[in-house]
Amino acid sequence: MSFVVDPSKIIVNEVPKIERIGVHSHISGLGLDEKLNPMKDNQGMVGQMKARKAAGLIVKMIKEGKIAGRAILITGPPGTGKTALAMGISKAISSATPFVSMTASEVFSTEISKTEVLTQAIRKAIGITIAEKKNVIMGEVVSIESERPSSGLGRRTGKVTLKTTDMEAVFDIGSKMVESIIKERIAAGDIIRIDKSTGTVERLGRSSMRNRGYDAVSGSTNEVPCPSGEIEQHIEIVDTVALHEIDAINSRAQGYLTVFSGDTGEIKSEVREAVDKKINEWREQERARIVPGVLFIDEVHVLDLECFAFLNRAMEGEFAPIIVMATNKDFANIRGTSFRSAHGIPVDLLDRALIVRTNSYGSEEVYQILSIRARAEGVQIEEETLQGLCKIQGTTGSLRYAMQLITVSDVIRSRTSATTVNKEHLQKAYGLFMDVDRMRKSLVADASKFISYV
Numbered sequence: 282m283s284f285v286v287d288p289s290k291i292i293v294n295e296v297p298k299i300e301r302i303g304v305h306s307h308i309s310g311l312g313l314d315e316k317l318n319p320m321k322d323n324q325g326m327v328g329q330m331k332a333r334k335a336a337g338l339i340v341k342m343i344k345e346g347k348i349a350g351r352a353i354l355i356t357g358p359p360g361t362g363k364t365a366l367a368m369g370i371s372k373a374i375s376s377a378t379p380f381v382s383m384t385a386s387e388v389f390s391t392e393i394s395k396t397e398v399l400t401q402a403i404r405k406a407i408g409i410t411i412a413e414k415k416n417v418i419m420g421e422v423v424s425i426e427s428e429r430p431s432s433g434l435g436r437r438t439g440k441v442t443l444k445t446t447d448m449e450a451v452f453d454i455g456s457k458m459v460e461s462i463i464k465e466r467i468a469a470g471d472i473i474r475i476d477k478s479t480g481t482v483e484r485l486g487r488s489s490m491r492n493r494g495y496d497a498v499s500g501s502t503n504e505v506p507c508p509s510g511e512i513e514q515h516i517e518i519v520d521t522v523a524l525h526e527i528d529a530i531n532s533r534a535q536g537y538l539t540v541f542s543g544d545t546g547e548i549k550s551e552v553r554e555a556v557d558k559k560i561n562e563w564r565e566q567e568r569a570r571i572v573p574g575v576l577f578i579d580e581v582h583v584l585d586l587e588c589f590a591f592l593n594r595a596m597e598g599e600f601a602p603i604i605v606m607a608t609n610k611d612f613a614n615i616r617g618t619s620f621r622s623a624h625g626i627p628v629d630l631l632d633r634a635l636i637v638r639t640n641s642y643g644s645e646e647v648y649q650i651l652s653i654r655a656r657a658e659g660v661q662i663e664e665e666t667l668q669g670l671c672k673i674q675g676t677t678g679s680l681r682y683a684m685q686l687i688t689v690s691d692v693i694r695s696r697t698s699a700t701t702v703n704k705e706h707l708q709k710a711y712g713l714f715m716d717v718d719r720m721r722k723s724l725v726a727d728a729s730k731f732i733s734y735v
């Protein structure tokens with residue numbers, strides 16, 4: 282089957298080459314070798330050798346399903362890579378294992394109860410793998426075309442041409458599918474799978490044949506071989522959904538829309554009990570499998586006694602994820618009580634946690650992290666300027682501040698004809714934005730000019 286394509290109608294999307302640069306986007310794993318020994322500088326991770334080795338063992342135990350119902354606590358001074366380590370863990374475990382990240386304060390900032398927020402987070406971190414036979418259309422995208430009705434009003438419809446190594450075919454697609462193709466930024470050369478019953482379009486990766494020469498630019502594209510045989514197939518698809526999604530769908534009060542709006546509200550315990558019962562039936566019939574994921578709770582010292590007690594109990598539940606907590610607090614009162622404890626965490630929870638410690642960085646590690654960051658942000662920086670940045674980190678003691686200066690200096694550089702960030706750009710950035718220490722000193726010096734409430 283072939284189809285003559287009108288070039289004016291083709292919307293073959295460019296593969297997106299711009300990625301948002303998040304603060305941890307340079308981290309792609311824990312940077313360990315096959316014996317789980319940390320390499321000095323690998324996968325964006327630098328130093329913290331002991332903590333990374335410990336994290337590697339945690340990943341191994343997660344993969345072997347050995348530590349459900351356990352807690353991990355990562356402690357260390359601010360900016361020593363606790364969240365980076367959690368990111369490394371999430372990248373190192375399989376993509377089918379759920380990883381949910383939250384800050385403890387989120388528990389107090391919504392209209393639903395604290396324990397409900399924690400229950401939802403826990404159930405988001407538990408995956409259910411369900412195997413189902415489905416009719417699918419699968420192949421490499423040759424072209425996509427779409428057009429609006431001649432009136433100019435109404436929805437787009439279109440055609441997608443797919444191929445395998447053995448055949449090529451054109452399929453009519455409805456407006457919903459056109460929208461999801463645009464939303465998923467599907468382009469010629471992508472391998473896609475369309476579920477015939479639901480119309481869901483899934484991007485499986487980039488064709489290894491088409492991708493040659495491109496990977497060097499993005500470095501992040503998932504290459505897949507072009508499928509062979511028939512384009513339409515009846516295959517078993519294994520989907521992993523979060524337990525919370527199943528709860529939300531079954532929560533009659535809110536119904537279907539809640540999953541997509543993210544506004545689930547409280548879910549009744551009867552709904553969860555019914556869901557658990559059904560999942561257990563599926564497990565007995567070997568149709569479903571539980572995948573305990575990871576729930577990462579940052580700034581865990583912000584939780585109160587009720588939340589800690591709840592977590593303690595939840596870890597003993599039938600479906601329990603691995604709870605990874607992080608804190609930079611030394612000693613503190615457990616919130617809501619006058620009991621003082623290490624990290625503001627009750628002793629019984631500390632006692633059942635595997636504790637990992639991160640330490641402050643030496644100058645060589647700071648240099649490596651800053652140069653990795655500059656590279657991740659696509660910033661060219663003179664060697665001497667990078668050394669200057671390391672000195673600033675040394676005096677301010679803040680890795681985060683030094684990282685911010687990379688971005689600001691580059692914006693200052695972009696307003697000149699220079700292609701590389703130099704000392705002058707850095708000095709300007711340093712002059713315009715204060716670090717915490719200078720801010721504190723200026724506050725003390727000018728205290729009388731500020732409004733005081735005491």
Ligand SMILES: Nc1ncnc2c1ncn2[C@@H]1O[C@H](COP(=O)(O)OP(=O)(O)OP(=O)(O)O)[C@@H](O)[C@H]1O
Pocket residue numbers: 304305308325326327328329357358359360361362363364365366607608609650680681684
């Ligand atoms: N060992 C490391 N390798 C690479 N990048 C790191 C490392 N440690 C920290 N970073 C980077 O430094 C920045 C600060 O680290 P991070 O946010 O992980 O610190 P933290 O210990 O969680 O701090 P806080 O206690 O303030 O929450 C992040 O951009 C992080 O990716």
